[in-house]
Amino acid sequence: MPSTFSAPKVSAWRMALMNASPDRADELAKRIAKQGPLLQNRLNRTYSEGDQVEALTEQLLAAAVDIGLKRSQELWDLDLSRQSKPDWHQQGAVGYTAYVDHFAGNLRGVVDRIDYLKSLGVTYLHLLPFFKAAEGPNDGGFAVANFEVVEPRLGTQADLQQLTQALRTAGISLCSDFVLNHVAHDHEWAVEARKGNPEFQNFFCMAHSQAEVDAWEKNLPQIFPDTAPGNFTYQPSLKAWVWTTFYPYQWDLNYANPKVFLEVVSAMMRVANMGVEAFRLDSTAFLWKREGTNCQNQPEVHWLLQAMRAVMEIACPGVLLKAEAIMPTHQLPPYFGLGDTPGPECHLAYHSSMMAASWVALAEENVSILQAVMQNTPAVPEGSSWLTYVRCHDDIGWNVLRPEAQALGDANHQRLLKASHFFAGIAPGSYAQGASFQTTDLLTAHGTNGMTSALVGMSTAQTSIDLQLAVDRLILLQSLSFFTGGLPLLYMGDELGMGNTAAEVLESRQGPDGRELHRPDWQEALAQLRTQEGTVQHRIFSKLQAFAELRKSLPAFQGDVSVQAIESKQPTVLALQRGTELKGFFNFSRQKVDQLGDDGLAITLKPYGFVWLQTCVGTPARTLID
Ligand code: GLC
Numbered sequence: 266m267p268s269t270f271s272a273p274k275v276s277a278w279r280m281a282l283m284n285a286s287p288d289r290a291d292e293l294a295k296r297i298a299k300q301g302p303l304l305q306n307r308l309n310r311t312y313s314e315g316d317q318v319e320a321l322t323e324q325l326l327a328a329a330v331d332i333g334l335k336r337s338q339e340l341w342d343l344d345l346s347r348q349s350k351p352d353w354h355q356q357g358a359v360g361y362t363a364y365v366d367h368f369a370g371n372l373r374g375v376v377d378r379i380d381y382l383k384s385l386g387v388t389y390l391h392l393l394p395f396f397k398a399a400e401g402p403n404d405g406g407f408a409v410a411n412f413e414v415v416e417p418r419l420g421t422q423a424d425l426q427q428l429t430q431a432l433r434t435a436g437i438s439l440c441s442d443f444v445l446n447h448v449a450h451d452h453e454w455a456v457e458a459r460k461g462n463p464e465f466q467n468f469f470c471m472a473h474s475q476a477e478v479d480a481w482e483k484n485l486p487q488i489f490p491d492t493a494p495g496n497f498t499y500q501p502s503l504k505a506w507v508w509t510t511f512y513p514y515q516w517d518l519n520y521a522n523p524k525v526f527l528e529v530v531s532a533m534m535r536v537a538n539m540g541v542e543a544f545r546l547d548s549t550a551f552l553w554k555r556e557g558t559n560c561q562n563q564p565e566v567h568w569l570l571q572a573m574r575a576v577m578e579i580a581c582p583g584v585l586l587k588a589e590a591i592m593p594t595h596q597l598p599p600y601f602g603l604g605d606t607p608g609p610e611c612h613l614a615y616h617s618s619m620m621a622a623s624w625v626a627l628a629e630e631n632v633s634i635l636q637a638v639m640q641n642t643p644a645v646p647e648g649s650s651w652l653t654y655v656r657c658h659d660d661i662g663w664n665v666l667r668p669e670a671q672a673l674g675d676a677n678h679q680r681l682l683k684a685s686h687f688f689a690g691i692a693p694g695s696y697a698q699g700a701s702f703q704t705t706d707l708l709t710a711h712g713t714n715g716m717t718s719a720l721v722g723m724s725t726a727q728t729s730i731d732l733q734l735a736v737d738r739l740i741l742l743q744s745l746s747f748f749t750g751g752l753p754l755l756y757m758g759d760e761l762g763m764g765n766t767a768a769e770v771l772e773s774r775q776g777p778d779g780r781e782l783h784r785p786d787w788q789e790a791l792a793q794l795r796t797q798e799g800t801v802q803h804r805i806f807s808k809l810q811a812f813a814e815l816r817k818s819l820p821a822f823q824g825d826v827s828v829q830a831i832e833s834k835q836p837t838v839l840a841l842q843r844g845t846e847l848k849g850f851f852n853f854s855r856q857k858v859d860q861l862g863d864d865g866l867a868i869t870l871k872p873y874g875f876v877w878l879q880t881c882v883g884t885p886a887r888t889l890i891d
Contacts, residue, residue, distance in 0.1 A: 357817030363757035372420035386813025399449035429540025470508035567606035650751020650824030660712030696722030751824025
């Protein structure tokens, strides 16, 4: 239950420090001296200055000190070592993401897969939501009924602690989702609200008349237009419409109420003390609602994330924050604290435009949109990294590319529509076997589902040449992600060319969500093939291992080294420069190309071929991998 919300008479955190061991007390006091003013400043910007902010600051500091003091010695030491080496996560990072149940049954099963992950060079494991989910449909766990209790289907608190420990020993950081924007309709806050408790009603965003709903809806896009249209759900017991951006059972939290921020950040810190080393901040863009806007990426979102970062820097500075903001390219840099809302914010952010644009490039055999995305991507601040990826548990959302498509003269986004038809396998000549998501209307592009292998044509290949080309496409996309990213993230199964979820499995899954198409169960038989030369699995797996090795060995692959699009003489080839010494060329066409490098370099790329080159002044360019 939330704590009371008035400024305490005697500062609780000062009292706690007075009673603590001197080494922890000194260190925490130092961190507060550094972060405290920033924290207060960001809260002042978000909430009206005065007593309220003072009380909130006090309570956040008290919570942070409490967490810092309760941190296990191992985690406390880890924090100290990471503080002295803030770029600890910057070199050779490789990520892997999976649902616990599909990957390994439960949390204990994940322990048994650690050697496998290590062999792939993984340093960062994002397990999709594993805390207690809503009864019934729960959006793959993203409707969270309790932030701190492990979902019983997946294990216990002890299992979680054992897993984090085992991963840490193996040099792998565990990333947990933290769903900031909403809670499940059966979370205790929602239950209390429904019972009529005004304190908890104020935890949620609500509209009190149809007119109010209509006024908001005028400016709001829809995330699930087919299966969950609109952004509000009428609750008879409340005689009000609850704001539900995603599914009706996911209730948007009201961050204009400072108690919500206090409770959410406090819960996050408690989870950090379970050994979680990174948080995926789910749906970050939606936290602040402002009339007359689309209620995405508002300045307060960034002030709140910066306040969150400041609190975490006090309590658990070894923990990373990752923004999940599936937004157009120009909206992403603020999540690193760049732009009009400057300040230390997230360490990592998904580059969803780059991901989607690489798929468009494949469909069109033309890199113009991808190139524009790269041109619009600024260098990240020191110590931060782009998270790059080919696929994840969500659909490929096409609309993030609207600004680039429009700037290239495609006013009605026909190129995006065509790409979505291509990957749904309904365009002539398509090799893909995906499916459109949330688009009963064939004239709009929304999203596309399907595993990488199905989208690149592995499942439709008729001949060995077809299959080889399909695998080449898969490797091309991964090579781009590994070349460009600070943290390239693999989605479970892609390292083995795993196909779509089987039809009979799909039928048994609860809740009609098209994204289940790319949420297959682990296939051990495929995993076994990865060590057998001549198999597709071996080809893909060993290539990924080689990428991971290179990323570890070359400083130019530090996460914050800038990547820029350089001139490409071919419309099918993306040319990139990473730092001063690396160049990458990526051919998105089924034709071989002779691409002349800008310095007289003669490069030939096979169909869907690529090359990473090391180009040091005064020495001939060296091929690192192709
Ligand atoms: C994020 C998740 C997605 C989920 C949504 C709502 O976008 O990746 O799977 O549906 O948030 O929580």
